[in-house]
Amino acid sequence: MKARTxxxxxxxxxxxxxxxxxxxxLPVIGVVYLSFTQWNGLGDPQWIGTxxxxxxxxxxxxxxxxxxxxxxxxxxxxxxxxLALLIGVWAAGPQRNRAVxxxxxxxxxxxxxxxxxxxxxxxxxxxxxxxxxxGDGNFLGSPERALYVIAFVIAWQFVPFHTLLYxxxxxxxxxxxFEASAIDGATGLKQFFHITLPQLRxxxxxxxxxxxxxxxxxxxxxxxxxxxxxxxxxxVLPLHMYAKGFVGFDMGYASALAVLLVAxxxxxxxxxxxxxxxxxMSSDREGA
Amino acid sequence: xHRAILAAGAVAAILLTAACGNGGPGSESAAAGGKxxxxxxxxxxxxxxxTASIKSFNASTGKQVELSTYVNxxxxxxxxxxxxxxxxxxxxxxxxxGNLAQFVQANQVEPLDDMLAKNxxxxxxFLPSVLDVGKVDGKQYGLPMxxxxxxxxxxxxxxxxxxxxxxxxxxxELLSLxxxxxxxxxxxxxxxxxxxxxxLMWLEYLLDRIGGADKFQAIADxxxxxxxxxxxxxxxxxxxxxxxxxxxxxxYASVNYDNQGASKLFATGKAAMHLMGTWDFSVQKxxxxxxxxxxxxxxxxxxxxEGGAGDxxxxxxxxxxxxxxxxxxxxxxxxxxxxxxxxxxxEYINGLIDAxxxxxxxxxxxxxxxxxxxxxxxxxxxxxxEAPSFTQSWDQALSPKVSEKMLTNLQKVFLNKLSPADFAAxxxxxx
Numbered sequence: 001m002k003a004r005t006x007x008x009x010x011x012x013x014x015x016x017x018x019x020x021x022x023x024x025x026l027p028v029i030g031v032v033y034l035s036f037t038q039w040n041g042l043g044d045p046q047w048i049g050t051x052x053x054x055x056x057x058x059x060x061x062x063x064x065x066x067x068x069x070x071x072x073x074x075x076x077x078x079x080x081x082x083l084a085l086l087i088g089v090w091a092a093g094p095q096r097n098r099a100v101x102x103x104x105x106x107x108x109x110x111x112x113x114x115x116x117x118x119x120x121x122x123x124x125x126x127x128x129x130x131x132x133x134x135g136d137g138n139f140l141g142s143p144e145r146a147l148y149v150i151a152f153v154i155a156w157q158f159v160p161f162h163t164l165l166y167x168x169x170x171x172x173x174x175x176x177x178f179e180a181s182a183i184d185g186a187t188g189l190k191q192f193f194h195i196t197l198p199q200l201r202x203x204x205x206x207x208x209x210x211x212x213x214x215x216x217x218x219x220x221x222x223x224x225x226x227x228x229x230x231x232x233x234x235x236v237l238p239l240h241m242y243a244k245g246f247v248g249f250d251m252g253y254a255s256a257l258a259v260l261l262v263a264x265x266x267x268x269x270x271x272x273x274x275x276x277x278x279x280x281m282s283s284d285r286e287g288a
Numbered sequence: 289x290h291r292a293i294l295a296a297g298a299v300a301a302i303l304l305t306a307a308c309g310n311g312g313p314g315s316e317s318a319a320a321g322g323k324x325x326x327x328x329x330x331x332x333x334x335x336x337x338x339t340a341s342i343k344s345f346n347a348s349t350g351k352q353v354e355l356s357t358y359v360n361x362x363x364x365x366x367x368x369x370x371x372x373x374x375x376x377x378x379x380x381x382x383x384x385x386g387n388l389a390q391f392v393q394a395n396q397v398e399p400l401d402d403m404l405a406k407n408x409x410x411x412x413x414f415l416p417s418v419l420d421v422g423k424v425d426g427k428q429y430g431l432p433m434x435x436x437x438x439x440x441x442x443x444x445x446x447x448x449x450x451x452x453x454x455x456x457x458x459x460x461e462l463l464s465l466x467x468x469x470x471x472x473x474x475x476x477x478x479x480x481x482x483x484x485x486x487x488l489m490w491l492e493y494l495l496d497r498i499g500g501a502d503k504f505q506a507i508a509d510x511x512x513x514x515x516x517x518x519x520x521x522x523x524x525x526x527x528x529x530x531x532x533x534x535x536x537x538x539x540y541a542s543v544n545y546d547n548q549g550a551s552k553l554f555a556t557g558k559a560a561m562h563l564m565g566t567w568d569f570s571v572q573k574x575x576x577x578x579x580x581x582x583x584x585x586x587x588x589x590x591x592x593x594e595g596g597a598g599d600x601x602x603x604x605x606x607x608x609x610x611x612x613x614x615x616x617x618x619x620x621x622x623x624x625x626x627x628x629x630x631x632x633x634x635e636y637i638n639g640l641i642d643a644x645x646x647x648x649x650x651x652x653x654x655x656x657x658x659x660x661x662x663x664x665x666x667x668x669x670x671x672x673x674e675a676p677s678f679t680q681s682w683d684q685a686l687s688p689k690v691s692e693k694m695l696t697n698l699q700k701v702f703l704n705k706l707s708p709a710d711f712a713a714x715x716x717x718x719x
């Protein structure tokens with residue numbers, strides 16, 4: 001009797017399940033239906049079978065979008081992970097100026113994406129912004145540079161968040177590990193590679209999952225900064241879907257793209273979680 | 289304990305659902321006799337005039353008309369999503385042409401022919417070429433609510449005087465001016481190339497001058513081969529030549545119109561010319577008043593193209609913007625009365641003229657002459673009145689789906705990532 005009351009029943013899960021069904025599952029079902037229709041938002045959707053799905057094969061911008069999304073994801077991970085890891089480990093230390101510098105460094109976390117985007121667009125104005133002092137100032141308008149500029153601004157916004165993860169994880173590593181290794185003659189660099197880094201394994205995985213899945217659906221900053229341009233140089237998959245759906249009002253085709261995005265996001269999460277052992281949630285903490 | 293939590297959850301769920309059902313500023317419009325919602329674009333110069341005319345309409349009739357304004361892109365989405373729902377406005381701003389036609393095809397727009405019949409003389413007040421763009425299949429669905437907005441070539445008089453040159457009359461002159469300004473270290477032409485619609489103006493005018501107004505009409509009518517016409521290819525090739533020549537500088541694709549990147553570049557003398565709609569006059573008047581008051585802003589029609597089939601007097605741009613009435617509005621009579629009383633009233637017309645607009649109304653030349661900025665407004669009025677054709681901006685005249693594709697592809701043409709022939713082939717394939 002006691003065991004039954006202690007274990008949360010279905011009643012406890014009901015609000016979350018209902019909420020998820022209403023705002024998570026139902027819309028996905030609706031989008032799957034819309035992907036088989038032609039609809040511009042006015043009147044009723046017309047059933048057209050698999051025409052939207054067939055049209056994907058001849059959509060060069062779709063393949064461009066997949067390429068841009070993969071590039072942005074890889075560049076973001078390569079840029080953010082080492083930065084966040086190093087700053088996080090440093091910020092976990094006992095230095096005297098640490099608190100002040102860390103606080104300053106976490107400031108971007110407090111700003112909204114829209115504010116960051118508008119600020120960077122002003123900074124990157126080729127004639128009147130900071131960019132004017134660097135060559136011809138052509139950053140957001142250059143098909144070769146624009147995506148990397150976006151990756152930089154995304155890193156500026158999100159490195160502090162991942163730093164926070166690494167900082168708290170580093171602080172949880174038992175001091176005895178470091179003391180024992182110091183007695184054995186390990187220097188700072190050796191301690192970092194042989195104690196800190198292995199102990200942060202689960203944090204690296206968690207932070208990477210957030211980055212990978214986040215990059216896949218990254219949208220609002222690109223919309224505000226380049227709107228996918230110039231041409232399609234920064235048109236990642238979510239933005240391509242937005243352009244088809246809410247600029248071209250081709251809701252059927254945009255829904256097909258949305259289904260693709262949901263499938264890709266789910267597949268990526270599963271692959272990452274399975275291949276890293278994250279799903280077992282196994283702890284390698286001392287005594288756990 | 290469990291019951292209490294479940295009950296609280298249920299109450300929260302009901303409140304949430306109720307909030308979804310009743311929310312939104314437009315909900316009152318569903319009830320007859322409630323507020324009449326008018327939706328328009330945000331425009332610092334024109335909104336106060338609309339508000340003033342609504343105030344005097346409300347005062348004289350005792351009705352409650354209310355204006356809500358939105359920025360351009362957000363407005364298009366909000367309108368598309370809300371039409372057909374109870375949140376839809378009673379009177380909505382639109383661009384006429386293909387933009388209006390898609391709402392008409394969905395039976396969501398009320399024809400205004402009865403209203404025009406009840407108000408004799410109202411229809412005759414507007415310029416016919418402008419009124420035509422508010423027609424779909426021979427029926428009037430929209431009335432012009434703002435001045436005519438043709439695209440003209442603005443020139444910076446200071447920069448021209450310093451170089452000792454005159455504004456171009458022909459395309460050949462324009463090309464040699466580009467070389468002159470380039471040699472002086474001035475960007476020849478300001479272009480907000482981060483937005484496709486600013487680049488579209490070059491294609492619109494070049495095709496009009498090279499091939500004539502019929503060429504775009506064929507595209508708008510979905511005629512086979514219209515996109516692949518040699519005149520379209522030639523216009524696109526001229527665009528790529530302009531870019532190669534350095535007409536827009538090297539960083540034009542980073543310049544944004546909405547934060548006045550191009551207008552400021554031009555007003556500060558870092559660029560010599562700016563091809564833009566006449567609304568940029570209002571923009572400059574607000575942002576750089578000395579540029580206007582010092583008489584430094586020049587304006588000429590788009591140059592003639594040597595050997596081109598088009599009439600150099602033709603114009604492209606936005607004939608006007610329009611107010612239309614939602615077919616499912618519960619306040620159609622009040623809405624129609626509002627349009628009839630306010631859009632051609634002296635108060636509204638004079639307000640537009642004071643703001644630097646040129647109303648699409650016949651016989652306003654005399655009024656224009658007596659007002660500030662008369663040089664610019666009479667120039668605009670005569671340009672439109674004498675034009676044999678007024679081609680509507682392509683991104684408004686074509687369906688949103690085709691426009692979206694066209695603007696993206698045109699950016700690629702400017703960046704030399706897509707050839708004119710591939711542009712034409714891709715556009716011909718999209719319906």
